[in-house]
Amino acid sequence: MLIVVPEESRQHAGVWYYLNELVDSGGHIDEIKVFDLCESIRNGGGPACLRLRMVLNEQELQAG
DSSP states (O other): OEEEEEHHHHHSHHHHHHHHHHHHTTSSOOEEEEEOOHHHHHTTOOGGGGOOOOOOOHHHHHHO
């Protein structure tokens, strides 16, 4: 499973440590992707627009 986080997550040492612990723990989170979302949030998109969950089949996973 992949977690998408805003750039600010990487800039905050405690948050970044926690996210990496999630990956290193062998739990459900396998990967962290960091994006600069400031422009999106400033233009009216907020946290709700980042909550989309998508379940992919094996073929879709391999295409990524």
